[in-house]
Amino acid sequence: GNSVTQMEGPVTLSEEAFLTINCTYTATGYPSLFWYVQYPGEGLQLLLKATKADDKGSNKGFEATYRKETTSFHLEKGSVQVSDSAVYFCALSDPGSGNQFYFGTGTSLTVIP
Amino acid sequence: GAVVSQHPSRVICKSGTSVKIECRSLDFQATTMFWYRQFPKQSLMLMATSNEGSKATYEQGVEKDKFLINHASLTLSTLTVTSAHPEDSSFYICSADDRENYGYTFGSGTRLTVV
Numbered sequence: 047g048n049s050v051t052q053m054e055g056p057v058t059l060s061e062e063a064f065l066t067i068n069c070t071y072t073a074t075g076y077p078s079l080f081w082y083v084q085y086p087g088e089g090l091q092l093l094l095k096a097t098k099a100d101d102k103g104s105n106k107g108f109e110a111t112y113r114k115e116t117t118s119f120h121l122e123k124g125s126v127q128v129s130d131s132a133v134y135f136c137a138l139s140d141p142g143s144g145n146q147f148y149f150g151t152g153t154s155l156t157v158i159p
Numbered sequence: 160g161a162v163v164s165q166h167p168s169r170v171i172c173k174s175g176t177s178v179k180i181e182c183r184s185l186d187f188q189a190t191t192m193f194w195y196r197q198f199p200k201q202s203l204m205l206m207a208t209s210n211e212g213s214k215a216t217y218e219q220g221v222e223k224d225k226f227l228i229n230h231a232s233l234t235l236s237t238l239t240v241t242s243a244h245p246e247d248s249s250f251y252i253c254s255a256d257d258r259e260n261y262g263y264t265f266g267s268g269t270r271l272t273v274v
Contacts, residue, residue, distance in 0.1 A: 050202075082265075089165065089252060089267035090203075135202070147193070147254075147263065149202040 048073050052136045052150025059126055059157050067121040067153045069110075069136035077138040079103075079112050079119040084133040084152070093121075093134070126157045161187050161257035165266030172243055172273055180238045180269045182253035188233035189255035193263070194226075197250040206251075209236040243273040 053068040071079065078097040082090040094103030099114035108123045119136060136150040162185040172178050182192055190211045195203040207228050208216040215228035225247075227239040236255075240247055252268040 087168075087267075089163070090254075090265035092264075146205060146208075147203075149204075151200070151202040 048077065048138060048140050048146075048148045050136050050138055050148050050150040053153055054151070056154040056156060059155070061128055061157055061159050062125045063157075065121070065123040065126045065130075065155070067134055067136075067155070069119045069121065069150060071117050071119065071136075071138050071148075073117075073138055073140055075140050075142035077140045079110070080137040080139065080147075081108070081110055081119070081121050082135040082137060082149075084135065086132070090135065126155070128157045128159055131155055131157050161185075161255075161264040163253065163255050163264045163266040165253055165269055167269060168267060169270045170272070172271070174244055174273055175242055177239055177241045178243055178271060180240075180251055180253075180271075182236045182238070182255070182266050184234045184255045184257070184264075187255075187257045189236075189257065190233060192230060192236040192253055192255045194228065194236075194238050195252045195254070197252060197268075203252065206238075211236075240271065243271070245273045247271065248273045 049072050051070050080095045081093040083093045084090050094105040096103040096112035102111045110119050110121045133152045133154045135152045138148050164183045166181045192209040194206045196206050197203045205218050206221045209228045209230040211230045217223045230236040254263040254265045257264050
């Protein structure tokens with residue numbers, strides 16, 4: 047079946063530190079992969095996505111590369127800011143399952159000045 | 160960009176009463192909307208898929224008579240939690256397929272507390 051395993055948090059970093067949030071997946075078909083961000087009191091916002099192997103999604107300094115060989119989609123950012131404090135969700139969408147979304151458990155990130 | 164409005168953002172209700180949550184696509188039409196539930200420190204779990212003009216499709220283990228879904232128009236889906244109990248307290252969030260975004264646009268969520 048389809049599932050997403052995400053690094054547990056919470057993660058606390060100092061401003062300008064390097065961020066990695068690990069995400070691995072299992073899928074029966076050829077999924078698309080996503081990272082969503084949830085700021086306090088708000089809904090989920092699409093951060094970036096990749097639709098096929100070796101694609102790199104990027105947005106706002108965040109990057110993630112679709113690695114089929116390791117079934118991973120790790121989120122990285124070279125220099126985090128206080129405004130990046132949020133909960134990050136890794137997700138996959140499997141066309142073979144009617145494009146249903148499967149989410150990881152979320153990783154809470156706090157960036158301190 | 161595409162916006163999905165969810166209302167209310169927070170609601171407290173007494174045990175045994177019903178609560179309605181609205182999900183509206185503001186600048187696009189959504190033939191399909193999705194309802195998720197998020198327990199504390201857990202991931203979002205799909206509850207049901209709401210289809211405009213037809214019955215919702217519920218995920219296994221979700222009581223369709225307790226969580227009533229109505230998708231009467233291309234811009235509005237409602238989730239009604241009937242005869243709510245404290246164990247129904249959770250964060251409910253909807254999403255709609257805006258096609259362009261292909262990742263779906265999510266509402267801001269509703270925090271339901273049943274006392």
